[in-house]
Amino acid sequence: MALDIQFKRTPATVTAQLAGSLDTATAPELQRQLTPILDSQVTDLAFDLEKLTFISSAGLRVFSIARKRLKERGGQTSFVNMQPQIKEVFEIVKALPGVSIFASTAEMDAYLAAQQRKHTGGTPPDPNGPIFTIDA
Amino acid sequence: MDNACFILELQSTPEEVMRAVERLQQFCREQGVAEKAIHALMLSLEEMASNVVNHAYQRDPSQCFRVSVQNRGDRIVVELRDRGPAFDPLQVPDPALEEEDEDRAEGGWGIQLVRHSMDDLHYVREDGENVLRMSKHSKPQTPSPGL
Numbered sequence: 001m002a003l004d005i006q007f008k009r010t011p012a013t014v015t016a017q018l019a020g021s022l023d024t025a026t027a028p029e030l031q032r033q034l035t036p037i038l039d040s041q042v043t044d045l046a047f048d049l050e051k052l053t054f055i056s057s058a059g060l061r062v063f064s065i066a067r068k069r070l071k072e073r074g075g076q077t078s079f080v081n082m083q084p085q086i087k088e089v090f091e092i093v094k095a096l097p098g099v100s101i102f103a104s105t106a107e108m109d110a111y112l113a114a115q116q117r118k119h120t121g122g123t124p125p126d127p128n129g130p131i132f133t134i135d136a
Numbered sequence: 137m138d139n140a141c142f143i144l145e146l147q148s149t150p151e152e153v154m155r156a157v158e159r160l161q162q163f164c165r166e167q168g169v170a171e172k173a174i175h176a177l178m179l180s181l182e183e184m185a186s187n188v189v190n191h192a193y194q195r196d197p198s199q200c201f202r203v204s205v206q207n208r209g210d211r212i213v214v215e216l217r218d219r220g221p222a223f224d225p226l227q228v229p230d231p232a233l234e235e236e237d238e239d240r241a242e243g244g245w246g247i248q249l250v251r252h253s254m255d256d257l258h259y260v261r262e263d264g265e266n267v268l269r270m271s272k273h274s275k276p277q278t279p280s281p282g283l
Contacts, residue, residue: 001154023157024186025150054175056182057245064242085175092252093245
């Protein structure tokens with residue numbers, strides 16, 4: 001039960017696309033790959049779970065760490081495209097207060113675009129500049 | 137087939153936990169168990185076996201634990217045995233909704249998921265072993281052909 005992790009950057013958000021199983025064996029690798037992002041100045045982090053078929057409390061703990069780190073700097077963590085069995089785990093445990101949950105990527109993009117328009121100050125992130133690196 | 141079963145002796149590592157979870161999935165599919173029940177069983181085994189690895193054995197890979205799974209016709213029974221210090225995981229309370237100590241709340245997520253997913257849970261300390269039995273009702277279905 002492997003886990004595949006892909007990162008995608010848009011001007012507004014870093015998105016981690018997860019495929020497979022986020023469990024006691026694979027959660028440490030996700031934590032390792034998230035660390036440079038959590039240590040950076042990224043304020044919008046999204047998890048695209050369309051291809052995630054299994055999650056246990058080990059995975060929820062990684063998400064919880066991400067949520068808290070982003071919250072410390074006024075950032076936001078979002079989850080999108082959850083399969084029903086994944087959504088059920090989130091609902092049973094209620095482990096992640098304050099996160100946004102979107103039914104589709106389109107819904108999330110529209111929300112984030114509206115949030116961006118609200119900000120009147122600050123420099124938008126350079127879409128061509130790396131703000132974190134991940135060791136292979 | 138009534139009373140089909142398998143037993144695994146596992147080393148105390150996260151990878152071995154997932155080996156047991158995958159074997160459970162395969163067994164349940166062969167027995168014709170519904171996918172929703174299979175997922176509930178897989179999640180519960182992952183949570184409780186992880187507890188054995190992380191807490192009972194402090195991630196010592198030289199330690200072993202046993203997973204036994206049986207189809208009793210109307211339910212699947214999963215038994216977990218370890219020789220760690222006496223510990224009843226069913227005594228861990230579900231995290232309170234407004235738990236202020238977040239670390240303590242996180243510690244209860246696993247058992248909360250298991251309580252929600254399983255129909256019966258039973259713990260006993262027996263011959264120096266922690267024995268946890270979990271069962272999930274499953275309607276008898278025609279088993280699918282083996283892969």
